[in-house]
Amino acid sequence: MAKKDKKDEEYKDENLHNEPEQDDEDFGLPDLDDDSDSSDSDEESSSSTEDSEQDSTETSDELFTIDQDDEYDPNPFGDDDKEGDELDEEPASTYTPPKKQSAAPIIITLSIIVIIACALVYYFFLREPEKEPVAQEPVKDTTSYVVEKPVEPEPEVIEPEPEPTEGVVNTLNSRTGRSYVVVGSFFDEDLAKDYADKLTKDGTNAYIIPPFGKSKFNRVAIEETESFAQASTRATELSGQFKEQPWPLKY
Incomplete structure (x- = not known):
């Protein structure tokens, strides 16, 4: 009921505030219709009382319903509102895809393992063990040396030069049919003999061919051959080798 009295007082105050506004609107105008205004005011007052009664009944009903609402509160502590606020305040979750891990660490570790494995295989299986140097025994020199005695040169035997044998002077008196190598021709028989003697001193045999046929010269030959060809070659x-050029002659 206290709430109802408060509503009535508020309504009266509103009417009091509205009256001076109406007076202000009528300020300076002649009051021509006072009676009509009074009658209207009575009607308004009666209608206002009715309205106030209706309002009071409505307000009482509203207050009753409000009281009923106040009596039942399923959540007196207001936890639902707080939870709702907390849910509203939470940021919306977004899907973040997982980051791809880099393959570099895996590759590096695998390469290190492979290198270590290769080194172990080489060290234990492929590497040849170092050979210890073997002390070689000195080899005895068993070679025998032959000392050669110097060969004394034998004294050269100087053979005495044979004394040159003197040739023989042959004077031909008849024709022989042989061929001769002629080295000189003289008109005088004595000159021919002198030249033949000179040749014999050098160890050469000499032949004196007297003139025959149409020739009147004495010829001195040094060699006798069986054929003319042999005489020509010689x-x-x-x-x-002689004063005159040798030539062949058949006698």
Whole structure:
């Protein structure tokens, strides 16, 4: 009921505040319809009383319903509101995909393992053990040396040069049919003999061929051959060794 009295007082105060506004609106105007205004005011007052009664009944009903609402409170401590606020305050969760791990550490570890394994295999299986140096025994020299005696040169035997044998001067008196190598031709028979004697002193046999046929010269030959060809070959070999050029002659 105390709440109802408060509502009535508030309503009266509102009417009091509205009256001066109406007076202000009528300020300066002639009061022509006072009677009508009075009658209207009575009607308004009666209607206002009715309205106030209706309002009082409505307010009483509202207060009753409010009291009923106040009597039953399923959550007197307000935990639901706090939980709702907490849920509203929580940020919306977003899906973050897992980060891909880098393969570099795995590759590095595998490479280190492979290197270590290769080193172990080489050290235990492939590496040749170091050979200890073997002390070699000195080899005895069993070679025998032959000392050669110097060979004394034998004294050269100087053979005495044989004394040159003197040749023989042959004077031909008849024709022989042989061929001769002629080295000189003289018109005088004595000159021919002198030259033949000179040749015999050098160890050469000499032949004096007297003039025959149409020739009038005495010829001095040094060699006798069986054929003219042999005499011709020998004359060529003896070329330049005598005063005259040797030539072959068949007698």
